[in-house]
Amino acid sequence: MDRLYGTALRLTGNPDDAEDVVAEAVSKAWSKLDDLRDLESMEGWLFRILNNSFVSLWRRRKTRDEVEREAVETSDAGGFSLFQQLHQPFLLWWGTPEQEFLNDVLQEDLQKALDALPDGFRVVIVLVEVQGYTYEEVSALLEIPVGTVRSRLSRGRALLQKALWHQASEAGLVHGRRPSDGGAGEST
Amino acid sequence: MSEDKLSCEEVIEQLFTYLDGELDHVHSAAIDRHLERCRDCFSRAEFEKRLRERIRASARAKAPDSLHRRIKGLLDQY
Numbered sequence: 261m262d263r264l265y266g267t268a269l270r271l272t273g274n275p276d277d278a279e280d281v282v283a284e285a286v287s288k289a290w291s292k293l294d295d296l297r298d299l300e301s302m303e304g305w306l307f308r309i310l311n312n313s314f315v316s317l318w319r320r321r322k323t324r325d326e327v328e329r330e331a332v333e334t335s336d337a338g339g340f341s342l343f344q345q346l347h348q349p350f351l352l353w354w355g356t357p358e359q360e361f362l363n364d365v366l367q368e369d370l371q372k373a374l375d376a377l378p379d380g381f382r383v384v385i386v387l388v389e390v391q392g393y394t395y396e397e398v399s400a401l402l403e404i405p406v407g408t409v410r411s412r413l414s415r416g417r418a419l420l421q422k423a424l425w426h427q428a429s430e431a432g433l434v435h436g437r438r439p440s441d442g443g444a445g446e447s448t
Numbered sequence: 449m450s451e452d453k454l455s456c457e458e459v460i461e462q463l464f465t466y467l468d469g470e471l472d473h474v475h476s477a478a479i480d481r482h483l484e485r486c487r488d489c490f491s492r493a494e495f496e497k498r499l500r501e502r503i504r505a506s507a508r509a510k511a512p513d514s515l516h517r518r519i520k521g522l523l524d525q526y
């Protein structure tokens with residue numbers, strides 16, 4: 261249940277919708293239990309139902325055009341790379357900034373950055389990176405061309421990395437060390 | 449195999465596709481070989497891999513009690 265909920269939370273970007281999606285998926289799964297051939301494939305089957313429930317909720321909320329418009333209107337982060345930002349000579353004086361960044365970045369900051377992405381970008385990232393979907397599978401589930409999956413992934417990743425960079429700069433993470441008080445990493 | 453000598457730029461360009469497991473065997477093996485030899489690209493690849501692990505971990509959450517109650521209510525109807 262926790263994994264279903266956690267995945268739904270990242271797909272929808274908010275707790276209320278995540279609960280709705282899981283509840284709908286569980287009741288669908290329960291009513292279709294006879295379709296399940298073997299218990300081994302139960303997990304994949306459940307997640308598939310969850311993803312479909314998410315997509316139908318999403319479609320009720322937003323039309324394809326709206327999602328498309330949001331994606332188009334979002335300013336492009338170019339090929340922004342967090343690694344390149346961190347891997348600069350002046351930062352390298354402090355050691356290995358990219359390693360420290362990964363150690364120090366808060367789970368909460370990652371979640372915030374991911375949830376703040378426009379839906380069209382967030383959803384493909386969660387499907388590919390969290391759930392391990394192939395581009396083909398994402399294309400079939402969302403009914404968008406594979407080329408769109410590729411471009412949303414690449415733009416979404418650049419946006420996500422840029423947001424993380426900003427958060428890290430604000431929290432003082434990029435100088436290798438957070439302010440001595442561990443709780444001070446929270447950014448506004 | 450002509451893909452054998454990839455430049456760093458070519459590797460970085462295809463890095464995410466490679467990490468997503470979307471490259472065919474020949475291309476993916478060429479990148480493997482490059483990463484074995486090139487420290488810069490290797491650290492970049494490691495960084496992206498670890499960042500991805502963190503993103504994957506961000507989908508771990510505890511289902512709230514309200515959801516547990518709701519599911520129980522749903523299943524009791526059957």
Ligand SMILES: [Zn+2]
Nearest residue numbers: 455456486489
């Ligand atoms: Zn290289």
